[in-house]
Amino acid sequence: xxxxxRIIAQRLALGLLTLFVVSIVIFxxxxxxxxxxxxxxxxxxxxxxAIEAIRNDLGLNDPPLTRYMQWLxxxxxxxxxxxxxxxxxxxxxxxxxxxxxASVASQVAPRFENTMFLAGVTAMIAVPIAVTLGVLAAxxxxxxxxRAANVMTLSSISSPEFFMAYVLILFLxxxxxxxxxxxxxxxxxxxxxxxxKTLLPxxxxxxxxxxxxxxxxxxxxxxxxxxxxxxxxRLKGISPMRVIVKHALPNxxxxxxxxxxxxxxxxxxxxxxxxVVFVYPGIGQLFVDSVKIRDIPVVQACCLIFxxxxxxxxxxxxxxxxxxxxxxxxxx
Amino acid sequence: xxxxxxxxxxKTGAAxxxxxxxxxxxxxxxxxxxxxxxxxxxxxxSDSWDSRTHSDTYMIMAAHGAVFDTLTQVAADGQLIGELAxxxxxxxxxxxxxxxxxxxxxxxxxxxxxxxxVIESLQMHVAExxxxxxxxxxxxxxxxxxxxxxxxxxxxxxxxxDFPFLMSDYHLCMYPAGQVEEAIAKGIGTGLYKVESxxxxxxxxxxxxxxxxKDGKEGWFDAVEMVAINxxxxxxxxxxxxxxxxxxxxxxxTEPLMRANPMVNIFEVTGNQHYxxxxxxxxxxxxxxxxxxxLKHGVNRQEMVDKILQGHGAVSxxxxxxxxNQYFHKDLAPLAYDPDKAKYYLKQAGMDSLTIxxxxxxxxxxxxxxxxxxxxxxxKSGGVNINVIQEPNDGYWSNVWLKKPWCACYxxxxxxxxxxxxxAYEMGVPWNDSHWDNARFQExxxxxxxxxxxxxxRGMYHExxxxxxxxxxxxxxxxxxxxxxxxxxxxxxxxxxNVFQMDNGRIIERWWFA
Numbered sequence: 129x130x131x132x133x134r135i136i137a138q139r140l141a142l143g144l145l146t147l148f149v150v151s152i153v154i155f156x157x158x159x160x161x162x163x164x165x166x167x168x169x170x171x172x173x174x175x176x177x178a179i180e181a182i183r184n185d186l187g188l189n190d191p192p193l194t195r196y197m198q199w200l201x202x203x204x205x206x207x208x209x210x211x212x213x214x215x216x217x218x219x220x221x222x223x224x225x226x227x228x229x230a231s232v233a234s235q236v237a238p239r240f241e242n243t244m245f246l247a248g249v250t251a252m253i254a255v256p257i258a259v260t261l262g263v264l265a266a267x268x269x270x271x272x273x274x275r276a277a278n279v280m281t282l283s284s285i286s287s288p289e290f291f292m293a294y295v296l297i298l299f300l301x302x303x304x305x306x307x308x309x310x311x312x313x314x315x316x317x318x319x320x321x322x323x324x325k326t327l328l329p330x331x332x333x334x335x336x337x338x339x340x341x342x343x344x345x346x347x348x349x350x351x352x353x354x355x356x357x358x359x360x361x362r363l364k365g366i367s368p369m370r371v372i373v374k375h376a377l378p379n380x381x382x383x384x385x386x387x388x389x390x391x392x393x394x395x396x397x398x399x400x401x402x403x404v405v406f407v408y409p410g411i412g413q414l415f416v417d418s419v420k421i422r423d424i425p426v427v428q429a430c431c432l433i434f435x436x437x438x439x440x441x442x443x444x445x446x447x448x449x450x451x452x453x454x455x456x457x458x459x460x
Numbered sequence: 461x462x463x464x465x466x467x468x469x470x471k472t473g474a475a476x477x478x479x480x481x482x483x484x485x486x487x488x489x490x491x492x493x494x495x496x497x498x499x500x501x502x503x504x505x506s507d508s509w510d511s512r513t514h515s516d517t518y519m520i521m522a523a524h525g526a527v528f529d530t531l532t533q534v535a536a537d538g539q540l541i542g543e544l545a546x547x548x549x550x551x552x553x554x555x556x557x558x559x560x561x562x563x564x565x566x567x568x569x570x571x572x573x574x575x576x577x578v579i580e581s582l583q584m585h586v587a588e589x590x591x592x593x594x595x596x597x598x599x600x601x602x603x604x605x606x607x608x609x610x611x612x613x614x615x616x617x618x619x620x621x622d623f624p625f626l627m628s629d630y631h632l633c634m635y636p637a638g639q640v641e642e643a644i645a646k647g648i649g650t651g652l653y654k655v656e657s658x659x660x661x662x663x664x665x666x667x668x669x670x671x672x673x674k675d676g677k678e679g680w681f682d683a684v685e686m687v688a689i690n691x692x693x694x695x696x697x698x699x700x701x702x703x704x705x706x707x708x709x710x711x712x713x714t715e716p717l718m719r720a721n722p723m724v725n726i727f728e729v730t731g732n733q734h735y736x737x738x739x740x741x742x743x744x745x746x747x748x749x750x751x752x753x754x755l756k757h758g759v760n761r762q763e764m765v766d767k768i769l770q771g772h773g774a775v776s777x778x779x780x781x782x783x784x785n786q787y788f789h790k791d792l793a794p795l796a797y798d799p800d801k802a803k804y805y806l807k808q809a810g811m812d813s814l815t816i817x818x819x820x821x822x823x824x825x826x827x828x829x830x831x832x833x834x835x836x837x838x839x840k841s842g843g844v845n846i847n848v849i850q851e852p853n854d855g856y857w858s859n860v861w862l863k864k865p866w867c868a869c870y871x872x873x874x875x876x877x878x879x880x881x882x883x884a885y886e887m888g889v890p891w892n893d894s895h896w897d898n899a900r901f902q903e904x905x906x907x908x909x910x911x912x913x914x915x916x917x918r919g920m921y922h923e924x925x926x927x928x929x930x931x932x933x934x935x936x937x938x939x940x941x942x943x944x945x946x947x948x949x950x951x952x953x954x955x956x957x958n959v960f961q962m963d964n965g966r967i968i969e970r971w972w973f974a
Contacts, residue, residue, distance in 0.1 A: 162854040167857070168854075213505070216506075294693070297697055301701050302697065302701055305701060310689070310703045312662070312687045312689075314662065314663050404690070407698075414505055414661075417505050418505075423506075
């Protein structure tokens, strides 16, 4: 156990370092984009004076290094600051700057909660389906069932997300009005309604992520089926189902867990298209809005969350693989 | 239902009324009840109840069209009527305006509305450091005097006959004096609907106030839910599947599909929004009026309306004043597409052919790059070789517009002629995107502004529109319609405003469930 704790500590420290590097990369990248917040928000109404006024108010005229250090100083103390849009409104009013503004954290938090809800619902549907399909495909490999499952999952992963979304809307919302095509969930909605509204985007995402997990499960199990110990089990006369579930699956868990973790991270960070199609108020839409207007504090906060999701899920996957593997659990 | 060609309909200028009438079941008396669910594009996560920052449909509809009121408003038929002001009068030189305010009006927090609120609300736009888009309206007011609890007198720097019209601008919402910050935070106005919940860029719910000065005339819905749906397909789907009752900005490509749905009605008006190609008239060779005329003859306006707007628009005679303006010059004929005339004007300028750059990006207007390429193809036979330069969307307004000699641009238009001209055609103003400088035009602009006689003003504004059309530096091929849609469960008075999309943004106040 001590070794696991040491690994966790090590990986978390490395994770923090990664977050730091990510924040530098994002900051530089957003600064390299043509245009800045002042130009983006003013659009056609951009006069040199108005641009200058906004840049002065937001400190955009300071050298990038100064601005980054200011942001970093706040972020280390857990203060992600105010978004440019909010700060700009405060200066519009000509009144207070700072207090009473919605902070980045309070803007991002409810959106992140929604994203986690969608990811959770999708995982609940997709992971059991993918693993079961994978096991069955391994069991009946090269059969009609195996091929059909492969063709179906591969074609759903090969189609763009928005296409799958529209196909589902067409069949489940327009032609047969079973589910709502509008997933505008909001605070105070009761759970069952929230779940109904989330179902279509969750199904879309399920179609997108299932193939990857199912194929990996199938491949990992088939890989093991050639091992001598499986042959031994077979010679004992155990049924094929039992061979796979009891003997092969436990040893195939490590790669399966890894691919599941990767897909969960994708569900948190990469679902902006699905959010837009279903009008789901998740973090992706906020992120894209913010990149569009070059609102660096919000972009930074979202990127940190995305990076943290990848780091934590990968860490979890590694730890679970270690726990699932006695040789790694008790290293010599 | 008889079939009427869309274009023929628009030409009559009566599009709004007729379309509404043909698409609607027999008019019934309005009745109270129901929750209106709207799917609206043009929402941002940075939205707030501060009307100084409003620029897009969602907040304009929520604030100006439901929660807040202005002093005056433009009725669906284009007439200026009082909202919080009951009446107004001007001095002979149009410099001093006295507004008599409605009595017995209260804000949603119970505070009574009066002269102080007007003065403080208008001053918000010129406060130190404030960057209100309505600053040019309020700045010329030199003095605001409280003549009584319900009377305000405003004195202007120079006479302006349109002043009451300007008071209907959606930025000039009335806030409770002394509580402005709280009112901005919570959305406290005098409107028919009060705010129940507000999630910027996501969802807003409103509830009808119990009693209101518009009772019996407007405000039929009990409650309103406004969902922000910026994605076109998602908005259309939501209406087709009955999850919302109305939406704005119908996607031209899916419009025929929506028209085929018996549960959906499309309503379309031609207003002042126009797409332009401004040339800098002080840059060679565009400083030569013959070159400009050659270019104006080189564009096939009808083709642009058909292909870029898919028919949802009307040709323009290079006129920035649109059908929703009071003194719109209806008889001004658009220059015909005529390559021979283009060649003739090139000859007049001493040239056989001309090669010129046209900078375009879809930030200029939707389809601007395609429009520039159409222009290139049509102008070629007139000896004009247009070299289309595709510019990036990012920074288009800062780096291309007002900088490159010829580019693509759009204007949503203004409620009054003077406002449009003094924003984009007055000598020396920052957004004069053609650097247009014409002595006669400038003279008329100043005189017409203070003229209270409607006939004389009409004459002057017609002359100004002719001047811009024949000699100006802006090619204005078309007016773009606003195309919105509603469920057939909704009904309206039969007249739909054409100043702004969604019945001037007032669908919440004016419509009802049939």
